[in-house]
Amino acid sequence: MTPILNTPAWKHAERNAHGLRDVHLRELFEHDPQRFQRLSVRWNDWLLDLSKQRIAPATLPILAGLWDTADVPGWIARMRAGEKINHTEDRAVLHTALREQTPRPEVATVLAKMRDFCAAIHSGQWRGATGETITDVVNIGIGGSDLGPRMATRALAAQCLPQMKVHYVANVDGADLATTLAGLAPQRTLFVIASKTFTTQETMQNAASARAWLTAALGEAAVSRHFVAVSTALDKVAAFGIDLANAFGFWDWVGGRFSLWSAIGLPLALAIGFDKFEALLAGARAMDEHFFSAPPQENLPALLALVDLWNADFFGLQTCAVLPYSQSLELLPRYLQQLEMESLGKHIDRDGKLVGCPTLPILWGEAGTNGQHAFYQLLHQGGRPLACEFIACKEADFPVPGHHEKLLANCFAQSAALMKGKTEAEALAELEGAVPPGPSFLAPYKIFPGNQPSTTLLLPRLDPYNLGALVALYEHKVFTLGVLWHINAFDQWGVEYGKQIAGTLLPMIEGKTAIGGVDSSTAGLIAACKA
Numbered sequence: 214m215t216p217i218l219n220t221p222a223w224k225h226a227e228r229n230a231h232g233l234r235d236v237h238l239r240e241l242f243e244h245d246p247q248r249f250q251r252l253s254v255r256w257n258d259w260l261l262d263l264s265k266q267r268i269a270p271a272t273l274p275i276l277a278g279l280w281d282t283a284d285v286p287g288w289i290a291r292m293r294a295g296e297k298i299n300h301t302e303d304r305a306v307l308h309t310a311l312r313e314q315t316p317r318p319e320v321a322t323v324l325a326k327m328r329d330f331c332a333a334i335h336s337g338q339w340r341g342a343t344g345e346t347i348t349d350v351v352n353i354g355i356g357g358s359d360l361g362p363r364m365a366t367r368a369l370a371a372q373c374l375p376q377m378k379v380h381y382v383a384n385v386d387g388a389d390l391a392t393t394l395a396g397l398a399p400q401r402t403l404f405v406i407a408s409k410t411f412t413t414q415e416t417m418q419n420a421a422s423a424r425a426w427l428t429a430a431l432g433e434a435a436v437s438r439h440f441v442a443v444s445t446a447l448d449k450v451a452a453f454g455i456d457l458a459n460a461f462g463f464w465d466w467v468g469g470r471f472s473l474w475s476a477i478g479l480p481l482a483l484a485i486g487f488d489k490f491e492a493l494l495a496g497a498r499a500m501d502e503h504f505f506s507a508p509p510q511e512n513l514p515a516l517l518a519l520v521d522l523w524n525a526d527f528f529g530l531q532t533c534a535v536l537p538y539s540q541s542l543e544l545l546p547r548y549l550q551q552l553e554m555e556s557l558g559k560h561i562d563r564d565g566k567l568v569g570c571p572t573l574p575i576l577w578g579e580a581g582t583n584g585q586h587a588f589y590q591l592l593h594q595g596g597r598p599l600a601c602e603f604i605a606c607k608e609a610d611f612p613v614p615g616h617h618e619k620l621l622a623n624c625f626a627q628s629a630a631l632m633k634g635k636t637e638a639e640a641l642a643e644l645e646g647a648v649p650p651g652p653s654f655l656a657p658y659k660i661f662p663g664n665q666p667s668t669t670l671l672l673p674r675l676d677p678y679n680l681g682a683l684v685a686l687y688e689h690k691v692f693t694l695g696v697l698w699h700i701n702a703f704d705q706w707g708v709e710y711g712k713q714i715a716g717t718l719l720p721m722i723e724g725k726t727a728i729g730g731v732d733s734s735t736a737g738l739i740a741a742c743k744a
C-alpha cells in the first residue's frame with residue numbers, strides 16, 4: 214500500500230501547514246472574530262474547542278482527506294466485523310462489542326455474573342469466611358488490568374458507594390501491597406486478581422503475597438470467600454486455587470488497555486454499583502455510535518486524531534500535556550499514557566517497514582490547577598513548542614461554594630495565555646502602568662512567546678455516562694491514529710525486551726546463579742546490591 218506520506222492528501226496537508234507555520238495564533242484570532250464558532254464542534258452537550266490549534270478553517274477538510282485516504286471507514290468496518298486486525302498477535306479487536314445494547318451471549322453472561330456478584334457483595338449476602346460483610350476490595354493487577362478501573366473509580370469518587378472501599382495494588386514493590394493492606398481487616402477484605410494472561414510477574418507476586426496475608430489470619434479454607442479472579446486464562450486461575458465459580462472471564466479479542474468494559478471493570482462496578490457501571494457502558498456506546506457514523510469534520514475522535522497527527526508530523530511537536538481541570542480526573546493522564554503510548558509508541562508499520570514520520574508525542578500531565586504551580590512555567594517560557602489538551606466540566610462533581618468558578622477561570626486563562634502570549638510592548642506597558650512603575654529590566658522576563666496550541670474539551674459533568682464516552686473517545690482516537698500511521702495499535706512488543714532481561718537477572722539478584730553474561734554496569738549494580 215502507498216505510504217500515507219506519499220499521497221496527495223498528505224502533500225495537501227503539508228502545503229496547508231507550510232502556509233501557517235509563520236502565523237501566530239494570536240493573529241489568527243485577531244483576523245477572524247468568528248474563529249471559535251468555526252473551529253469548535255459540539256456533540257450532545259459536549260464542546261470540543263479546536264480554535265486554539267494552529268489550524269485554519271480550511272485545514273479540517275484537508276485533514277479529512279487523510280481520513281479518506283487511509284480508509285478509516287474501511288478499517289472501522291474490519292474491526293467491527295471481527296477481522297484479526299491485530300495481525301501480529303492474530304487477534305480480533307472487539308472491545309466495542311462489550312458495550313453493545315444487546316451484547317453477544319458470552320458477554321451478556323459475564324455481565325449478568327458481575328451484576329449478581331455486585332448485588333451479593335453490596336447486600337451482604339456474600340460474606341467473608343468468618344461471616345462478616347465485605348467492606349474493602351483490593352484489585353491486584355497492572356497496566357490494563359489496573360489503570361482503567363483505578364482511574365474510573367477515582368474519577369467517579371462522587372458516585373462511589375459509601376460502604377465500599379476499593380483499593381488498587383499494581384507495583385511489584387512490596388510497599389504498594391504492604392501500605393494498602395495496613396489497616397485492612399482480612400475478614401472483611403475481598404481480593405480481585407485481575408490479569409488477562411494470569412502470568413504477569415507483578416500481579417502473580419502480589420496475589421501470592423496477598424494470599425499469604427489472608428491465610429495467615431484466616432486459614433487456607435478462607436481463600437474461596439476472599440479471592441475472585443478476572444482473566445482470559447481460566448485454567449491458570451484454577452491452578453492458582455481460585456474456584457472457577459468465582460472467576461470472571463473475558464476474551465483474547467479484548468486488548469488489556471481497552472478492557473475497562475469487560476470484567477476488568479469489576480472493582481469499579483463494586484465501587485459504584487452495577488447500574489452505574491451500565492451507565493458507563495451506555496456512554497461508551499453513544500460515543501461508538503458517533504464515531505462509527507459522523508463525518509470526520511464533526512467526529513470528535515477523528516478530529517482529536519487528525520489534530521494530533523497535524524501537530525506531530527507537520528509542526529514537529531514532540532510532547533503533549535493532558536491537563537484535566539478536575540481533581541477527580543487526576544489519573545486520566547496516567548491512564549492515557551498506557552492507552553496511547555503503548556498503542557502508538559511504535560515506528561514500524563503494519564507492513565514491517567519504518568513509518569517514516571514521527572508518531573505519537575510523549576504524553577504526560579497532571580490535574581490543573583496543581584500543574585500550574587509545578588511545570589506550567591516551562592509550558593509558557595521554556596522555549597519548547599508543545600501541545601496541551603485541557604479537559605473541564607461545566608458542573609462540579611463536588612460542588613463546594615466558591616471553587617468551581619475559580620477552577621474554570623484558571624483553565625480558560627491558561628489556554629488563552631498559551632495561545633496569545635505577551636509581547637515586549639505589552640510587558641513594558643504593564644511595568645510602566647504599575648503603581649509604583651516596575652523596572653524596565655524586568656520586561657524580558659515578562660514576555661511570553663505564546664503560540665502554544667491547545668485543545669479544550671468541555672464536558673457537562675463527570676458522571677458514569679460521560680466518563681464512558683470520554684474513555685471511548687480516546688480509544689477511537691487511538692484507533693484512528695493507528696490507521697492513519699498504518700500502525701498496529703493493538704500489540705505491545707516493546708514491553709517484552711525488558712521483561713526478558715529481568716528474567717535473566719532475577720536469579721543473579723536472588724543469589725541462585727553467579728553474576729555473568731551481562732554488561733559491566735548491570736553486573737556492577739547487582740554486585741553493589743548484594744555487597
Ligand code: F6P
Nearest residue numbers: 355356357358408409410413469
Ligand atoms: O505492559 C504489558 C502488558 O501486557 C499490558 O499490555 C497489559 O495491560 C499488562 O501487561 C498486564 O497484563 P495482564 O493483564 O495479562 O496481567
